[in-house]
Amino acid sequence: MTIDFNPLYPKLVNLILDTVFVVDESGQIVFVSEACWQLLGYSPAEMIGTPILNYIHSEDRERTLNAARRVMSGRSHTDFENRYLHKDGHAVHILWSARWSEEDRLRIAVARDVTALRRADQTRNALYRISEAAHEAETLRALCDGVYSIIGELFPESDLYLGFHQASSGRLNLPDWRTKNGWIDWQVTPDSALAEVFGSGKALLASRDPAREGLGLRHDTGSGVANWLAVPLVSQETVLGVLVIEHSSATVEYDEADQSLLAFVATQVATVVERKRAEEHLRFLAHHDGLTGLTNRSLFYDRLETALRSANRNEGRLALLYLDVNDFKQINDTMGHEAGDQLLIEMAQRLRDCTRDADTVARMGGDEFTVLLTDVHGRDSVENAMAKIREILTLPVALGGATVRVSCSIGSAMYPEDGDTASQLVSKADSAMYASKRQL
Template sequence: MEMKTALPLSSVIDLLLDAVCVVDAAGLFVYVSAACERIFGYSPEEMLGKSMIEMVVPEDRERTLQAARQIMSGQAQPHFENRYLRKDGEIVYVMWSARWSETDQLRIAVAHDVTERKRAESVQAAIYAISEAAHAAEDLPALFQQIHQIIGQLLPANNFYVALYDEDSGQLSFPYHVDSLKPDPAIPKPASGTLCAEVIRTHQPLLLTRSRLAACPVHLIDAFGQNVLCWLGVPLNTGRGTIGALVLKSYSGEACYTEKDQDLLQYVSTQVATAIERKQLHTRLQFMAQYDALTHLPNRRLLHDRLESALMRARREQWQFSLLYLDLDKFKQINDTFGHVAGDLLLQAVARRLKQCVRESDTVARVGGDEFVVLLESTLEPEHVAVVVDKIHKAFELPLDIASHSLRIQPSIGIAHYPEHGEEAQQLLKYADEAMYYSKHNEK
């Protein structure tokens, strides 16, 4: 019986779902099978002569070159994974099985597309990592930095920022902003007219590319900006509404995001929003525990902590510091005459004026009612404290505009020096308090 002629080897290879690639010693493709077009988006003709490393995602290039050197030294690589940029800008995860032919001076490799598996694994790992970060991060800036790193393991994230929305003021703040071409916005800006505003208004993700702009409203086209290749924003949705947006941006020559990337970022954003909300709550509770709700000055508890720290430093370095204990003269009379609202506004104005009289390194605290304590660290001589006291008295010679009234008020001030008037926190506070009452009595 006559046997049929076998198919040419190249035809058999082109039937494989995995791609076969041959690269020369210079890293250029010299042969690729038909499956390469399905995986990489380029036709075989387009890939021939193309540099392998230029198709690799920049973050993976050094690792890929190291693996190539190992292969060329005779070490086979049966399970090496890296990421490639497809022709359409999408990222594909590839597992390679490769070895070197010394005779032909060629690297022969088989590429298996593992993108779906890697995405699923990465998403699960990211969700776990975000949850861990929400508990471990010291504060919101630290949390945002960790979120950036986590998302960067899922998607290209050279340009990434977190935008938070204040519904009362209608403004956006950018507590975390990394952009290779535009500087970090230092101050909040109106949300209107921005792409973030569209995400927040609709509570829906927004993916914009240059090819999609033609079908967009004019205000989105204007906000897209120059040199931008792709803009992807997803809302940070919580039980109380949309609190902001996560944004990824790419410029010319970088990756272009896809619908799959949008879905991935949106899925992760739910965990990010929960983490931000949890950290914000923790920050608010911590603030309430350490700061006065009315004046936002340190309260008695935080003052005590700072005073203890000042004592430790002073003992170690053998230096001096001082305490000022202040009480507002005739505050009750003003409070009774003009009302508690005016009294609260007066206390807030007093707090601001006191902070203007001291250094950033000093502490102004409200310890109750109309009583304040100023911790002056690293005071070399008592004469320097007298200068601060005189500055405070002169500052309060100027009237305070409170609720359409011009009010004048002066503080009585007691002074305690360490170590002259005590070597413990309570001793110093008691001495300064008694000195303040003595001063108030003598002024009457």
């Protein structure tokens, strides 16, 4: 029995899970199978008679045209990949097999959706690159810049916000992408979608707030367009910060696949951020006093040596102050070591408050502190600085329910008058401090 398959061809084509396209030599779609619904969200009736270029991602049009010309010259394609735009606006990665029918002057192609495979590739690449960025980045900001580049490739048309939560203030610190090292301070307003993310510790798809970039609209006030997506950075059940992407177009929506991908990246980022913060804290402890947070003896000598080299090159002047708290042992003995520690912390903060950012305050050990004053103009300016320090340190201090007053002894040394090396200046200032103490 002879079977006529011609009537069956349309049915057979429409049973194929991949989408079949037939395009004429002018680029018009003359046939498309019903699988186009699933692939791009359009019906065959919507696509037939329209240019195939209408559906191709703008960044892939030129190379797609070049590939089409090769097919039309008689060279079949079996592994060409490009991106089309779904009816809802998101990109679809398509792998093509195409050939040219010279007799019919038609380009016949089968399109397979490989978006899921590309997402898996992107996820693996993101994990590798985040690990690489964590290894190479020396600071938290450098890590943020690496993440910014990675997210920019995963979501190329979205704006990115990467914020770190400050538990004490409820605010966020965000890298200022317009500058190399700058940061932005953000208030998380209670009526925003971002506040909901911090409150729940869960990812959220919501609508972009056009009046407040990055904050998002809550569900009950949004337009229903999911063009805002935030995932928390969570480590050991603590919300460290948040990753936010948003799109300015109301025709582009994120979906659960986007949320899963960003959440995966956020998990890696949170782990790296926690480790990077720990590393920075260890570096800080290596160069700072554990009780007061001041520069320690080792870092102080490094800065003093650097300041001396600079002063020598520029014929500048600097001063070194050496001071200690009078009768500190008596406070320790009568009020306890905890009160003594609180006094040292208070003295350290007062020294920070009455010196310039360019100066260095250090704890040398016990109740002894040093202050490095750079770019001084003469001994009078040094005496004025010492008088200011004495005045501030002698203000009353509340310790354990009591109010006490303390005084300090200060010695000074100037470069180049009192020495031209670190050891000479420290020795001179130390001797002057003890001479001052003996006069009490």
